[in-house]
Every structure is written in C-alpha cells, then in structure tokens.
Amino acid sequence: MAPQFHSRHSYYWFKSGHIYQTQGSFYGKLLHGYYKVVDELGVHLIEVSTGLTITSARDNAAIYESLFHAYKENIKRKEIIIPAMRRKLLKGFWLVNVPLGYDQYGPRIKREQFFCKEQKVVINKYGELLREAWIWKASGIYNDAQILSKLSARGLKLTPQKISTIWKNHFTAES
Numbered sequence: 750m751a752p753q754f755h756s757r758h759s760y761y762w763f764k765s766g767h768i769y770q771t772q773g774s775f776y777g778k779l780l781h782g783y784y785k786v787v788d789e790l791g792v793h794l795i796e797v798s799t800g801l802t803i804t805s806a807r808d809n810a811a812i813y814e815s816l817f818h819a820y821k822e823n824i825k826r827k828e829i830i831i832p833a834m835r836r837k838l839l840k841g842f843w844l845v846n847v848p849l850g851y852d853q854y855g856p857r858i859k860r861e862q863f864f865c866k867e868q869k870v871v872i873n874k875y876g877e878l879l880r881e882a883w884i885w886k887a888s889g890i891y892n893d894a895q896i897l898s899k900l901s902a903r904g905l906k907l908t909p910q911k912i913s914t915i916w917k918n919h920f921t922a923e924s
Contacts, residue, residue: 842868848918849911850876878905879915886916 795801801808837844847853847870855868872880878900885891885899893912900907907915 843870849915850879875905878903882912882915 796812801812803809803812834844843853843855850872852863852871852873853868854863854865854871856864856866857868858864882896882900885896886893891899893909897907897909897912900912
C-alpha cells in the first residue's frame with residue numbers, strides 16, 4: 750500500500766511516481782508545499798475530484814489559483830482566530846480538553862456535575878495518583894510495568910501506551 754498523509758480536510762497519496770489528492774477545504778492545503786513538490790521535484794500532480802493535472806497549462810494555472818486562494822483564506826482565518834484565542838487565554842479560559850487527572854468546570858461544559866459560572870481546572874483523584882506515579886518514575890526505582898500495577902491496585906487502570914503518552918505530556922509533567 751502506498752504511504753498516505755492525512756491533513757484535516759484533504760488526503761494525499763503517492764503511487765507510481767504521482768501524487769494524488771482528494772479535494773478538501775481550501776483551508777487544508779499548503780501552497781508552498783505544492784510549489785516545492787511540483788516545480789522543484791518535478792512530480793506529476795493530479796487533483797482526483799476535479800481531474801485537473803499539471804500536464805496542461807490551463808489545469809496547472811487552475812490548481813495554482815486554487816492554492817493561492819487557499820493561502821489567502823488561511824491568512825484571513827489566522828487574522829481572526831489567533832487574536833480571539835489570545836483574548837480567551839488571557840481571560841483564563843481553557844481552550845482544549847483537559848488531560849487525564851483533571852476536571853474542567855465552566856459554562857460550556859456538557860456534563861451537568863461540572864457546569865458552573867466560571868471556568869476552572871481542578872486536579873481530581875486520578876491526578877493525585879498520577880502525581881505519585883511521576884514521583885515513582887523520577888525516583889528510578891520503579892519501571893513502567895511496576896507503576897502500572899501500583900496504579901491499577903489503587904483504581905486507575907491504564908495501558909502501557911497510555912502511561913507512555915502521559916510521560917510525554919508536559920502539562921502533566923509540571924503538576
């Protein structure tokens with residue numbers, strides 16, 4: 750099977766020296782990446798849903814025009830979204846799901862027991878267990894398997910993959 754790369758809105762794959770792309774949102778395309786692949790590397794590009802290919806000058810121009818439109822659209826979105834996110838963060842809002850070991854309270858939370866007027870993030874009982882796990886890990890006395898069994902005995906069942914992900918999460922590392 751050919752390697753596949755997934756962006757948020759578009760799918761690209763390589764086969765027989767060609768790059769195939771399914772039509773996605775303009776937001777998902779990268780203008781400079783296409784220029785590099787097509788112009789510098791000399792790869793044959795086919796846009797699957799429209800049938801446009803870089804072999805004809807007219808199709809090539811249409812592809813580059815849609816890519817430039819995507820580039821401009823990305824700039825417009827950034828000019829609106831980034832300042833709005835900055836304002837929310839400065840007001841103390843948490844913009845993503847909290848990691849394991851934390852409870853999130855606020856006006857937009859779906860679960861009824863976590864609904865409140867102001868947004869806040871609080872360490873829960875699993876967070877306390879993970880704090881101890883970090884201490885065990887830092888001591889070097891326990892390996893991951895021993896830490897998993899200790900956590901399991903205390904009611905927190907995790908897979909080896911999950912504990913590995915937790916070790917890589919800087920937010921939980923600073924708890």
